[in-house]
Amino acid sequence: MAKKHVLIIGAGSAIAQGLVKELLALPVSTNITLVSRDLSSYNLVTSPDLSKIVVTDYQQATIEKTVSTLKLENSSQSSGITFSEIFICHGLLHNKVISPEKRIEDFCPEVFLDVIKVNALIPLLWIKALTPLFSSKSKCKLVVFSARVGSIEDNQLGGWYSYRASKAALNMMLKNVAIEFSRRAKNIKVIVFHPGTTDTGLSKPFQKNVPAGKLFTTEFVAKQLLQITEDQAFDQRPSFLDWQGETIKW
Template sequence: MTTQTTVIIGANSQIAKALAKQVIGYPDSQLIVVSRNIDFYQSDEFSQAMLIQVNNYQESEIDMAVERIKQANALQIHQVFICHGVLHNDHCQPEKRLEDFSAEAFTEILTANTITPMLWLKALVPLLTGKHPCKVVVFSARVGSIADNRIGGWYSYRASKAAMNMLLKSAAVELERRAKNIKLISFHPGTTDTPLSKPFQRSVPDGKLFTSAFVAQRLLQIVADTTVDGAASFVDWQGQDIPW
């Protein structure tokens, strides 16, 4: 019998795929993945998973996906991973200096990294509210820490993650009143070997570039060990608190 459900959103992320590969092996559990590209999941390994493909991450698409999750009568969603993150793409690079800042690029990064996860949270909370503990992980980054910012640069990416953190802090205050079973976790995976970090891996010290499988295993353990306490947490792959 299925007793617990994991939802992975932005499931074509490299770290998301590693999470899915580990979760699919859990006994008595259901996996739901949501992405614009679900090719990776079209295999026997994921034949029991529910695959939801979205065209984009506009609010109407998000609402439709959440409605499909609701219709599926998913039992006890106990963990949700929201994995969106854009650092660079074919027309945006992280800024090295003020002159690199562009309104268009900032808007694009902010939409992907901040507004999209927040729209998921907004749409999912009614479905997650109840008696059973549910942990919602939003992928952040240490560079989103305002207190820890000593190097500067990467204006848009940093600001998008810092803004996400602030939204999570505020949401936790509200959920403490109206959905006490939900715990919000802002997670820094550490530098992980994925398309996002590829162009920046040369400067990573030996032993500090993690595999997605390692990060996924750490994250699942951290989520299992975390208690629902009415506050948002900002933690790294070791489970250590990061200053906001």
């Protein structure tokens, strides 16, 4: 059996780091390619199964160039790109200058554009660049990190205008992608994933109201995600799933 090859984009993510730990611990060895602006958190992780690609930014041209590097590395495979799983992990909720809006007066056009760029635009640019490499024969689970707060039906609390809207936009585009793939790349399964509140820098400022037992470790979420990914069928439909593998309404 050919060795599995997994691609992790936005691998600086704390949850992505958990994924890598779990993948390296699997009994079946798996090639893992990491793409990030900063892979220093992997300095101590050495494995012949790990390839690291550091990018300067996520402009369309950089993304296309990175994908052509991946294509070259895979050029011995005539059946196209050989990743069995691709994880796209980008997400921005806050940083030194951005915090999620509590009320409409907090809404700022520049912040909205920054947040939607990271949460919706960059993941779609990756999928756009990768799509020509998917042949009808390639079987791949395409997992994109979203969030339950991107569900329009689930929205009971309001707030977080930019983050919610950007994840809702991401979800809509992933639904589109899955519809298009059902016609032209039937063996690509699109999984839209909500990890639950996970103990990372992204959730740090918002952890105090999380109920006991509901703040997950990256290891737990990574284990869940690998199992959920494995369990999904190639059914030409997008799945919006939480950390338990339960369906979230769009």
